[in-house]
Amino acid sequence: MSMFSIFNVSGSAISAQSQRLNVVASNLANADAVAGPDGQGYKSRQVVFETVPMGSDASSGVKVNGVRESNEPMRRVHNPSHPSADADGYVTQSNVNPVEEMVNMISASRSYQNNVEVMNTAKTLLLKTLQMGQ
Amino acid sequence: MFANLTSSLDFQAKALVLRAERQRVIASNIANADTPGYTGRDISFKDAMTEATAEGARTVTPSGPSDGTSDSRHIPLHASTTSFGTRALRYTTQTQPAMDGNSVDMDRERANFVDNSVRYEATLRFINGQAKTILSAIQGQ
Numbered sequence: 001m002s003m004f005s006i007f008n009v010s011g012s013a014i015s016a017q018s019q020r021l022n023v024v025a026s027n028l029a030n031a032d033a034v035a036g037p038d039g040q041g042y043k044s045r046q047v048v049f050e051t052v053p054m055g056s057d058a059s060s061g062v063k064v065n066g067v068r069e070s071n072e073p074m075r076r077v078h079n080p081s082h083p084s085a086d087a088d089g090y091v092t093q094s095n096v097n098p099v100e101e102m103v104n105m106i107s108a109s110r111s112y113q114n115n116v117e118v119m120n121t122a123k124t125l126l127l128k129t130l131q132m133g134q
Numbered sequence: 135m136f137a138n139l140t141s142s143l144d145f146q147a148k149a150l151v152l153r154a155e156r157q158r159v160i161a162s163n164i165a166n167a168d169t170p171g172y173t174g175r176d177i178s179f180k181d182a183m184t185e186a187t188a189e190g191a192r193t194v195t196p197s198g199p200s201d202g203t204s205d206s207r208h209i210p211l212h213a214s215t216t217s218f219g220t221r222a223l224r225y226t227t228q229t230q231p232a233m234d235g236n237s238v239d240m241d242r243e244r245a246n247f248v249d250n251s252v253r254y255e256a257t258l259r260f261i262n263g264q265a266k267t268i269l270s271a272i273q274g275q
Contacts, residue, residue: 002151002154002155002158003154003157003158005158006157006158006161009158009161009162009165010161010164010165012165013164013165013166017168020168048170049166049168049169049170050169051166051169051172054162058155058158058159058162058175058177058223059158059159059161059162060162060165060166060172061162061165061166062165062166062168062169107168108168111167111168114164114167114240114244115164115165118161118164118165118247121247121251122157122161124251125154125157125251125254125255128255128258129150129258132258132261132262132265133261133262133265134262
């Protein structure tokens, strides 16, 4: 029954999107984190999706290929009274762009919802197929 | 006689298998909506159905060694559960070209998905109706 593989395909997409949401949550939580004693602040992270063939060539799922760190320059804020300020009075913060992350979050949650709906529809159709001839 | 009774049912069964296959292909597109470089797929239902019915006609032809039979009295194997040929499976084009090379248009895929599930249910109802017709013809009441 070929429609059963829809659950695998959509399931892999749901898992990948939830991992993306996790990364977004991590980025947003660390948006205002300042650099530690080593001078290295939190770097924004992004997931990279990759297509995975599932069964035949027509059905393909998704997996997270890896989590990459952003190479954007760190944000430097002039705040001489801050305990982590350097000799010039600057504090190094993370390079997270909160607006970008919010957009990323909405996109991930919409994709998640779409895949849940696909699974529900496939389930309804399969249940109706089970009742064939009754 | 019995073959005549169920031949139209066979046609609907092929259509149902193809609808299920298309549902799977569209589900893959929706799953890969955010994957960079992914090219969407879709099935030309007309071509797939033409292929499937031609395939059925081929298996009806007199049996030979290629059908998996070694005796003239063997019943040839039907390939009715195989998926569509590669000719019917095509790539979708970008409606709004994106930087990441992904050709999935979510609006189009959602519409296709709903359209395909309605047609799947329609085929299912055809099969149920024909099964009921055949049953009432057998019972003669």
